[in-house]
Ligand SMILES: Nc1ncnc2c1ncn2[C@@H]1O[C@H](COP(=O)(O)OP(=O)(O)OP(=O)(O)O)[C@@H](O)[C@H]1O
């Protein structure tokens with residue numbers, strides 16, 4: 078299935094203060110395609126989780142927001158890119174309750190449950206890239 | 216050729232001021248009396264400094280005073296609401312005015328070029344400083360607003376004897392949680408309350424971090440011997456929290472502030488009854 082990008086922007090995330098503006102931008106993308114409040118909330122919560130990981134573990138990075146469509150539905154795709162230490166064992170990191178940061182360990186697995194498409198790539202020493210997509214009717 | 220070409224500008228101070236304020240007015244970035252005062256002071260100090268310095272000793276102590284002055288002026292302009300463009304315009308037009316006068320005074324192109332170059336170098340340095348202090352002025356304003364916002368946005372309300380409520384609006388980040396928690400615990404002590412209601416109707420999203428902060432606040436309240444109810448959980452928040460996998464089962468949660476208040480009344484064995492009409 079091919080998806081096309083209609084609109085795209087990038088944001089640099091370096092500090093905690095960058096989180097709220099980013100979340101608001103993502104929300105605007107959802108509002109623009111007429112996403113329901115429930116899906117908007119899921120999308121911004123997922124964004125919140127991943128951007129916090131990017132800051133806390135990745136030491137900051139770049140976020141790309143895209144408005145996408147696949148012919149049948151419209152959606153919002155967000156990509157989180159950092160050049161941090163990377164994740165040694167992705168399967169382990171995706172487990173509920175696993176955390177190296179004395180936290181709940183729900184960010185990654187929870188985010189996966191909140192969105193329709195979830196992709197994570199990570200290389201030790203080279204950083205982590207997570208891409209999520211939330212479809213309007215998904 | 217005179218040893219100190221730029222020194223001659225001092226003799227034309229008034230003319231320079233007139234041209235400068237004219238350019239500022241034309242560009243629409245003048246702001247009246249206050250600016251006139253500032254400009255006069257700056258021109259006088261700056262031109263004196265130029266006149267006193269010889270070829271080698273350019274960045275003398277005189278210039279330090281000039282720098283302090285321009286830094287003060289531009290941070291004040293920042294606070295007065297000037298845009299960065301208008302702030303830049305201020306010194307740029309001074310440069311323009313001075314270069315007009317220089318070209319009237321110096322007829323030899325090579326000398327004029329030399330003089331302009333020298334003047335530019337000095338002024339560009341001042342420009343950089345004004346940028347910095349202008350931004351600093353703006354940042355001070357922002358920092359103050361942040362403090363104010365975090366204070367006004369965490370009011371603790373004594374709703375009933377023994378019951379305090381705290382509506383949270385906006386994002387619950389780590390520093391904000393600290394303020395919220397301190398305020399809440401202090402109010403519990405001050406009012407001798409045994410029930411605290413935390414209303415999150417105004418929180419846009421509850422992610423795992425916010426949830427952790429909420430759980431911490433509830434635990435701290437309990438340690439004080441009070442019970443904490445979280446209200447204002449909207450349907451979309453409830454569903455999202457469940458999908459995330461956050462366990463709030465140990466916490467009393469209510470959909471609305473009204474139902475939280477009802478629960479609080481029940482806990483305190485109070486009841487609200489409708490007054491019966493007395494029929495005689
Ligand atoms: N961008 C990243 N770079 C490096 N490591 C990461 C990154 N994101 C997550 N991790 C690792 O994966 C683990 C699990 O992440 P997850 O978001 O699920 O939990 P958490 O951040 O520890 O806790 P929570 O998100 O619930 O507060 C983290 O503890 C961390 O070790």
Ligand SMILES: [Mg+2]
Pocket residue numbers: 126129130183184185
């Ligand atoms: Mg996380």
